[in-house]
Structures are given as structure tokens and as C-alpha cells.
Amino acid sequence: MSQQMDNSHRKFLQSMMTNGIVDEQRAAMLYQQCCDTYKTKCLPDKLNDFIDTINSKLQPLFMQIRKGWSEEDGQQHYALVNVAETDISRMSSDYADYELVLFRKTIELIVVSETGQASSTDILNSTDTMTTKKLKKSETEHLLNRLVRDKWLTEKRGEYSLSTRCVIEMEPYIRTMYQEQLKMCHICHNIAFQCQICENPTCCIKIHNPCVARYFKNKSEPRCPACDDFWPHEIPEIHQPLSQSK
Ligand SMILES: [Zn+2]
């Protein structure tokens, strides 16, 4: 039986509406704050039950707080997602149709790329094949900035990738559209976009950067867990959550 929603749940939901996405530590902190404010019982291992109660009330609104994993830092995150649409038409209240066409093309470029990234040049070039309104260079750049600001894309040195929020919210869409092209991480078995790839042409497994960091930690010589070839990439540092690294 699900618990009744009280003011602490409503305050948590309001925060999620403002933030869109929070990491696990931030979610635990918010949970604590919301319970403190309304003097309700806060049990640290009951965060998921607390969120289930909110989700049961969000269901008729086709919204959900969904838990997902970030390939950027290897942390669990909670995102408030829209579950009404299976397609990115869910964004139609914020973006014009021709803008969504470009966003779909950007998702496709990122999904089919080896590195899980698309350069601004690639995205600009893809506008040539658009059958809807043609976007000018400045319009495309403006749109990409908006998609970054709205937390759909992330940008580093002119390379765009899917944000954690986008992966959590769009995963059903991406799985339906690109089932053939998708690759899974050999370690955690989640979809892998940004990752390292085994250079043995008969192997080519992918491993997320945070999974690489954890898997090769304390190994004297990094070898591919599938084919045992030498792993030639730089081993990233294990990411420390902000709240713990202080
Ligand atoms: Zn992984």
C-alpha cells in the first residue's frame, strides 16, 4: 500500500521541477531537508519509497521521477521525466517542429558515432539535408545553446553529447529507433555512448569512462576484460561526488 503524499513530498517534487535532475547525494539531502521542514520521519534507506509515493500521484499526469545512471560521473541520478510520449514530441511545447527535427538529427549523429559525440560542424552540415525550414548557422548555434541550457545536451570544446537527463528520459525512444546501432558497456551493461573502445578489431567492446576507472583500479597492467589485449587508453581517475570530496 502506498503512503499518503504530504507536504514533505510536495516540497521534494517542487525541487525536482526546478532542478530537472539531481544526483543521488543531492536527492538524499533534499529528502532530509523536506522531512526536517515538515517534521516528518526521514529514514535514509527509504528514499526510493518516498519517491514511489510521489510517483504514484504523478502517474495520472504522465510524469515520473526516474532513477538512472550517469556515464559522465558514474553516479546514480534522479530525473523528473515525461512519460506521456514515446518520441521527442514531448518537447513540442518548448521547441518548434523544425528545431525538433534538428535535435533528432543530433541524437542520431551522437548514437551512430564511435565516440558518443557530434561536433558542431557535423550538426551544422546535417542541416543541409533538412526538408523542413533550413536553419542558418547562427540559428543552429542558438538552438544548440538552448538544448545545452535546458539540459538535453552537454558541450565540451565544440563536441556535443547526450546529457544524463536526456539519456534517462529518452532511453525508450533511443532503444526503439537505434536498436541495431546501440552498444552496451561491457562492465555495467547500460547503453554506452561516451566510452573507451577496445582497439582489437575482432573485439571492439565499449566501457564507460567511470567503469574503466573502477575496473582497472589496482590492476598493474590494463587488459581488455573480453579479449585480454592490452588496453591502450588513458585510465581516468575515479570520480568523487562533490559532497564527499570536500
Ligand atoms: Zn559502464
Ligand SMILES: [Zn+2]
Ligand atoms: Zn578487447
